[in-house]
Amino acid sequence: MKSIAQLVCEHPFFQGLDSEFCDLMCGCARNVRFDPGEYLFHQGENADYLYLIRHGQVALELAVPGKSPVSFQTLHDGDVVGISWVLPPYHWASDARAMSLTRAIAMDAHCLRKKCDDDPALGYAVLKRLLPILTSRLNATQMQILDVYGAPEQQP
Amino acid sequence: MNSPDAWMPEPVRVLRRKQELETTWTLELEPGQASKGAFAPGQFNMLYVFGVGEIPISLSGDPGQTDRLVHTVRAVGPASRQLATLRPMATVGLRGPFGTGWPLAAAEGSDLLIIAGGLGLAPLRPAIYHVLNNRERYGRVVLLYGTRSPDDILFREQLDAWNRLPDFDVHITVDHAGSDWIGKVGVVPALVPTLAFDPEDTVAMVCGPEIMMRFTASALRDAGVDDQSIYLSMERNMKCALGHCGHCQFGSTFVCKDGPVLSFDRLRGLLSLKEF
Numbered sequence: 001m002k003s004i005a006q007l008v009c010e011h012p013f014f015q016g017l018d019s020e021f022c023d024l025m026c027g028c029a030r031n032v033r034f035d036p037g038e039y040l041f042h043q044g045e046n047a048d049y050l051y052l053i054r055h056g057q058v059a060l061e062l063a064v065p066g067k068s069p070v071s072f073q074t075l076h077d078g079d080v081v082g083i084s085w086v087l088p089p090y091h092w093a094s095d096a097r098a099m100s101l102t103r104a105i106a107m108d109a110h111c112l113r114k115k116c117d118d119d120p121a122l123g124y125a126v127l128k129r130l131l132p133i134l135t136s137r138l139n140a141t142q143m144q145i146l147d148v149y150g151a152p153e154q155q156p
Numbered sequence: 157m158n159s160p161d162a163w164m165p166e167p168v169r170v171l172r173r174k175q176e177l178e179t180t181w182t183l184e185l186e187p188g189q190a191s192k193g194a195f196a197p198g199q200f201n202m203l204y205v206f207g208v209g210e211i212p213i214s215l216s217g218d219p220g221q222t223d224r225l226v227h228t229v230r231a232v233g234p235a236s237r238q239l240a241t242l243r244p245m246a247t248v249g250l251r252g253p254f255g256t257g258w259p260l261a262a263a264e265g266s267d268l269l270i271i272a273g274g275l276g277l278a279p280l281r282p283a284i285y286h287v288l289n290n291r292e293r294y295g296r297v298v299l300l301y302g303t304r305s306p307d308d309i310l311f312r313e314q315l316d317a318w319n320r321l322p323d324f325d326v327h328i329t330v331d332h333a334g335s336d337w338i339g340k341v342g343v344v345p346a347l348v349p350t351l352a353f354d355p356e357d358t359v360a361m362v363c364g365p366e367i368m369m370r371f372t373a374s375a376l377r378d379a380g381v382d383d384q385s386i387y388l389s390m391e392r393n394m395k396c397a398l399g400h401c402g403h404c405q406f407g408s409t410f411v412c413k414d415g416p417v418l419s420f421d422r423l424r425g426l427l428s429l430k431e432f
Contacts, residue, residue: 059341068334074341076350099338139371140343144331148365149274149304 028111056102085109165249196257197282204249273364302344355380
């Protein structure tokens with residue numbers, strides 16, 4: 001059975017991170033599981049965790065008045081759920097629902113932020129891992145906003 | 157193009173019409189003397205709705221099945237809306253086939269990464285039929301398909317059937333979905349980095365909206381695929397289909413006769429140019 005330190009350091013998000021940093025982060029981590037349909041968090045709640053998915057599938061959703069929630073992204077093995085913990089006001093920007101049995105590592109956000117604040121080199125290393133995720137999600141959002149598969153307004 | 161006069165539409169009959177999606181229909185046409193024969197996957201025909209207009213529509217059927225010409229049409233404009241209403245025995249004018257096809261001969265021996273967005277799956281379907289008809293000539297095949305929502309998944313039963321084949325993986329993603337969807341949600345270029353494949357031994361064939369193709373080509377390059385191994389099917393305002401009128405000109409390229417399938421090394425500098 002793997003220790004929490006092994007699980008954290010082997011997760012793609014932390015792979016390649018200096019082992020000293022990685023050990024430091026492990027103090028913020030614990031294993032969690034979510035049953036299908038269970039919510040990891042809801043929009044507007046305090047963003048108290050960073051979740052590293054080990055196995056499973058999570059849908060990021062937005063509630064639409066008068067309609068069913070709309071999912072705009074699914075996250076899978078090796079992905080990160082939740083980036084709102086990085087910057088104030090530390091509130092989730094969407095809901096996150098487990099679509100299947102999901103096992104993850106929950107990293108306590110207060111603990112993470114404190115360690116990153118105390119050691120800027122660690123904070124920078126964590127930010128360098130978060131920024132590509134933010135960029136790819138921004139690119140995806142741009143394409144979704146453009147609705148590229150919608151019917152063109154005028155065709156022959 | 158088999159016709160002695162490439163400008164002259166040949167009247168052909170509709171054999172069958174099938175509704176695929178809310179506004180998307182597949183028409184099976186009986187080839188005439190001029191349009192009889194093989195076509196290359198990726199080529200298109202000019203379909204003329206008498207009294208309405210002529211539009212380019214890619215062939216979407218099995219190139220090995222020569223007794224019918226299959227086209228999948230989205231009803232979005234005057235001519236395509238009329239095409240979608242044609243019933244068996246109706247007549248339509250046809251010129252073609254025109255243009256370049258997917259690089260299926262050059263890709264023999266390689267793994268294939270087939271990436272489709274929305275209705276872009278239709279021009280790629282003949283290539284998939286060809287690969288399945290000649291399975292021993294190709295390596296592993298991965299099909300990535302992205303579309304707007306679960307209700308917009310084209311050829312859904314075939315996608316399921318292909319996914320059950322050995323050495324043929326199908327990954328579907330949609331831009332948004334309700335909570336009853338159990339598949340992936342997100343844009344199709346984002347699937348590329350999640351795949352394990354050998355970029356030096358992979359040929360990528362991409363068809364979909366131009367923005368989707370641009371992002372996908374970028375993801376493929378980031379994954380290490382050479383520009384010469386990335387092929388895109390371009391959609392432009394094709395009118396004559398013979399490279400004379402210039403309506404589909406794209407830089408020095410005439411999409412109708414030099415394309416529609418072009419390698420990314422020819423397109424790279426042109427894809428981000430603004431049109432006006």
